[in-house]
Each structure stands twice: as C-alpha cells, then as structure tokens.
Amino acid sequence: MSREKSLDKLGADATQARAWSGRFGEPMSERMRRFNASIDFDRRLADADIAASLAHARMLAATGVLSDGDRAAIERGLEQIKGEIERGEFVWSRELEDVHFNIESRLTALVGDAGKRLHTARSRNDQVATDLRLWLRDVIDAMTESLRALRAALIDLAEKHADTIMPGYTHLQVAQPVTLGHHLLAYEAMLARDAERLVDCRHRVNRLPLGSAALAGTGFPIDRQRVATELGFEALCSNSLDAVSDRDFAIEFAAAAALIMIHLSRFAEELVLWANPRFGFVIIADRFCTGSSIMPQKRNPDVAELVRGKSARIVGHVTGLMVLMKAQPLAYNKDNQEDKEPLFDTADTLSDCLAIMTELVATGLEPVPDRMRAAASEGFATATDFADYLVRKGAPFRDAHEAVARAVRYAETAGCDLSELPLDQLRQFSPLVAQDLYAALTLEGSVANRDHPGGTAPARVRAAAAAARAALSISVNK
Numbered sequence: 001m002s003r004e005k006s007l008d009k010l011g012a013d014a015t016q017a018r019a020w021s022g023r024f025g026e027p028m029s030e031r032m033r034r035f036n037a038s039i040d041f042d043r044r045l046a047d048a049d050i051a052a053s054l055a056h057a058r059m060l061a062a063t064g065v066l067s068d069g070d071r072a073a074i075e076r077g078l079e080q081i082k083g084e085i086e087r088g089e090f091v092w093s094r095e096l097e098d099v100h101f102n103i104e105s106r107l108t109a110l111v112g113d114a115g116k117r118l119h120t121a122r123s124r125n126d127q128v129a130t131d132l133r134l135w136l137r138d139v140i141d142a143m144t145e146s147l148r149a150l151r152a153a154l155i156d157l158a159e160k161h162a163d164t165i166m167p168g169y170t171h172l173q174v175a176q177p178v179t180l181g182h183h184l185l186a187y188e189a190m191l192a193r194d195a196e197r198l199v200d201c202r203h204r205v206n207r208l209p210l211g212s213a214a215l216a217g218t219g220f221p222i223d224r225q226r227v228a229t230e231l232g233f234e235a236l237c238s239n240s241l242d243a244v245s246d247r248d249f250a251i252e253f254a255a256a257a258a259l260i261m262i263h264l265s266r267f268a269e270e271l272v273l274w275a276n277p278r279f280g281f282v283i284i285a286d287r288f289c290t291g292s293s294i295m296p297q298k299r300n301p302d303v304a305e306l307v308r309g310k311s312a313r314i315v316g317h318v319t320g321l322m323v324l325m326k327a328q329p330l331a332y333n334k335d336n337q338e339d340k341e342p343l344f345d346t347a348d349t350l351s352d353c354l355a356i357m358t359e360l361v362a363t364g365l366e367p368v369p370d371r372m373r374a375a376a377s378e379g380f381a382t383a384t385d386f387a388d389y390l391v392r393k394g395a396p397f398r399d400a401h402e403a404v405a406r407a408v409r410y411a412e413t414a415g416c417d418l419s420e421l422p423l424d425q426l427r428q429f430s431p432l433v434a435q436d437l438y439a440a441l442t443l444e445g446s447v448a449n450r451d452h453p454g455g456t457a458p459a460r461v462r463a464a465a466a467a468a469r470a471a472l473s474i475s476v477n478k
C-alpha cells in the first residue's frame with residue numbers, strides 16, 4: 001500500500017519538477033504521457049545508466065565541476081538505487097517517462113541537490129546512446145559465448161560422425177556422398193564467421209558518446225577519456241552530432257544477429273527434412289518434439305520449426321532499425337526511442353535460439369547412419385567418381401561425363417545402381433572401364449578420395465574438427 005502511495009507521490013512531484021515544466025502552460029495530456037513513455041522497456045538499461053552516471057559524476061568531480069561532497073552523495077544514492085532495483089523494490093513511474101528520469105528523480109529524492117547536479121554537462125541524448133552501447137557490449141559478449149557453446153557441440157558431433165556417410169545434395173537432389181561430420185562442420189564454419197562478425201562489430205559499439213551532451217558538446221571542462229577508461233570504452237565517438245544520433249552500431253549488431261539466425265534457420269530446415277520418415281536421417285529426442293491435438297500419430301519437430309520461424313523476426317528487426325534511421329536529419333530525434341524494442345527482442349530471441357539449438361545438438365539428436373547410407377546408395381551419387389576414373393585413364397572430362405551420363409540412363413532403366421552392372425555392360429560406355437572401376441564406385445572410396453583441405457575425406461574431417469576446436473579456444477581470449 002505504502003509503495004503504491006509513494007508511486008503516486010513520486011509521480012506527481014516529479015511531474016511538477018520536470019526539467020522543462022516551467023516552459024509549458026499546461027500538463028501533458030494523459031494519452032501523450034503514455035505515448036511518450038519508454039519506461040516499460042528501457043528500464044532494462046538501468047544498470048548501464050547507473051554505471052555511466054557514476055563515471056560521469058566522478059569525472060565532474062575530478063575536473064572540479066562537482067564538489068567532492070556532491071560526488072560522494074551521488075555515489076551513495078546510485079548504489080542504493082542499484083540495490084533497490086536488484087531487490088525489485090524500485091518503484092518505476094510512467095509519469096517519469098524513461099529510465100533516465102526515473103533514476104535521476106529517485107536520486108534527488110535520496111540525496112537532494114547533489115542529485116540535481118548530476119545532469120551537468122550531460123543530456124539524455126548522450127546518456128541514452130551511452131547506455132545502449134554499454135548494454136549491447138554485454139549482449140555481444142554473451143552471444144559470443146553462446147555461439148561458442150553451439151560450435152563446440154557441433155564439433156563434438158561432427159567428430160563422432162567423421163566416417164558416417166550420407167548423401168550430399170545440390171538442388172536437394174542427391175549429388176555426391178559426403179560425411180555427416182563434414183556436413184555438420186559446414187554449419188560450424190558459418191557460425192565461426194558469425195563470431196568474427198560479432199567481435200568486429202563490438203569494436204564499433206565500444207566507443208563513448210558521453211560528453212557530446214545534447215548535440216554540440218558542452219562548455220564545462222570535461223574529461224571524456226577518463227569516462228571512457230572507467231567504463232571500458234576503447235575510443236571516444238569522434239563527433240558529437242554523430243554520437244547522439246546514429247544507431248549504426250545497433251543495426252550492425254542486428255545484421256550480425258540476422259545472419260546467425262539465417263544460419264540456424266538453414267540448419268533447422270535440414271533437421272525438419274531429416275526428421276521426416278522419408279529421410280529418417282535423424283531422430284530428434286521426444287523432449288524437443290510436440291504431438292498433435294487431433295492426430296495421435298504425430299511427432300512434430302517444433303524446435304526446428306520455431307528456430308526457422310524466429311529468424312523472420314530478426315530479419316524484420318534489422319529492416320525496422322534501418323528504416324528507423326534512414327531519414328533522420330542530424331542530430332538526435334525521438335524516433336530513436338523506437339530502436340530499443342527491436343534491439344532487445346533481437347538479443348532475447350537470438351539468445352533463446354542459440355541455447356536451445358546447443359541443447360539439441362549436444363543431447364537431442366540421434367543420427368541414423370543406416371538411413372543415410374541407404375539414401376547415398378540411391379541416386380547415382382558416385383557417378384562423378386566414375387567420370388573421374390575415366391579421366392584418370394586418359395579420357396577428356398567432357399567425354400567421360402557423356403559416357404557416364406549414358407551409363408546412368410541405362411542403369412536407371414535397368415532399375416539398379418551403377419556398381420550393380422556387370423563389367424561387360426559397363427564397358428559398352430567406355431573401353432577404358434576395367435575391374436578396378438568397382439572400387440571407385442564405392443561410397444567409402446568416393447569420400448576418402450576427396451582428401452584435401454576443405455574436402456569430405458574422414459581424415460580431413462577429423463583434422464578440420466581439431467582445427468575448429470583449437471580456433472574456438474583461441475577466440476575465447478580474443
């Protein structure tokens with residue numbers, strides 16, 4: 001009860017105490033108040049807001065703008081607010097619009113005039129840009145770790161299946177045999193590039209806007225480098241107008257996130273196919289599947305479908321953020337308040353998808369090598385090996401290709417595989433054919449032959465897995 005009361009009281013006081021209230025002849029309309037408020041979502045920036053305010057206050061004291069007593073009072077007040085937020089006791093007020101006003105107002109209630117001095121040489125414009133960068137930097141670090149876990153799970157599974165033969169596809173038609181390990185490492189390679197993109201993007205996120213104030217900088221003697229050092233920023237934003245207005249760092253992160261989601265979605269799509277009994281390449285554990293409310297026989301791969309579906313949200317968020325930015329004149333515009341929800345949802349969705357995919361790959365996928373092998377044995381997957389065999393015996397590749405194409409057509413009519421045709425029949429297509437062709441037509445021979453960096457030979461897959469694992473432990477300590 002008393003909490004509720006204090007909310008009303010705080011709200012009313014704060015509304016009267018609004019920084020700009022003296023300028024206006026009437027209070028804000030109730031509808032406008034709700035329309036304008038961002039507190040329901042930007043309270044997520046509270047930790048970052050407090051950290052940035054602490055650094056700002058310490059800097060102002062160091063340069064003599066704030067007294068040491070005020071600095072100490074601000075530190076004490078902000079520490080208390082931090083505790084209140086952590087314990088869930090902090091009363092957020094929509095009347096106070098956003099996270100910045102909420103915290104500043106509580107600070108002033110706690111420590112009086114020192115709280116009102118905190119905003120010297122600062123604007124909410126450089127404040128929100130700083131908060132968002134601090135928040136995003138943590139998100140990037142967490143996502144890099146999550147990616148690492150998924151990559152490790154993929155590498156483990158790939159290593160186990162370095163010898164497991166499956167059909168490789170182009171156009172979703174059987175093309176050539178590959179190993180399951182090789183196929184899984186293809187996704188690891190995509191995610192490794194995604195991790196690089198995050199690390200790269202982090203450098204541009206990790207620059208300090210604070211000190212830009214509203215747009216033009218400030219006349220107070222400030223020490224931006226000191227603030228940057230305390231907050232762990234690697235550089236200062238070099239132009240105040242740019243610093244308060246551009247959100248390219250957020251767009252860049254969202255784009256990197258979208259690429260991760262596209263990679264996850266491709267993998268998810270394959271799992272949907274592979275879990276289908278027509279393929280039967282993999283069994284997804286029951287705990288990742290759902291049934292149907294009407295069809296008793298159903299067992300649906302919802303985990304993969306949801307990951308595939310959620311990629312659409314993130315692709316949408318990148319587009320949304322770009323459109324949000326595209327026609328904004330310099331410098332800050334309130335449009336930018338709209339950057340938060342898509343960005344927050346991007347982080348949350350990505351985090352959920354990486355976590356569930358990691359659990360799935362590490363514990364919930366059971367490959368079925370027999371089914372994969374059977375599928376690789378159909379569809380003339382070793383026809384290229386036949387052609388390569390003829391080339392090794394001296395035929396020009398184009399002639400070899402034509403000869404094998406005719407042999408495939410013949411085998412298809414006969415309803416058998418190339419390796420099931422007797423030698424005399426195979427010789428009809430080329431006099432170069434001899435008994436040793438049969439060895440070239442085996443699935444094992446085909447994959448073992450592709451023995452070069454990037455190839456599917458089991459030995460290469462094992463080496464690639466080892467290299468990927470080594471790269472993983474290097475990239476942790478970037």
Ligand code: ARG
Pocket residue numbers: 038042098124125128332334336337338
């Ligand atoms: N809630 C605002 C945002 O997210 C904070 C900055 C407001 N600045 C202003 N000049 N109205 O962008």
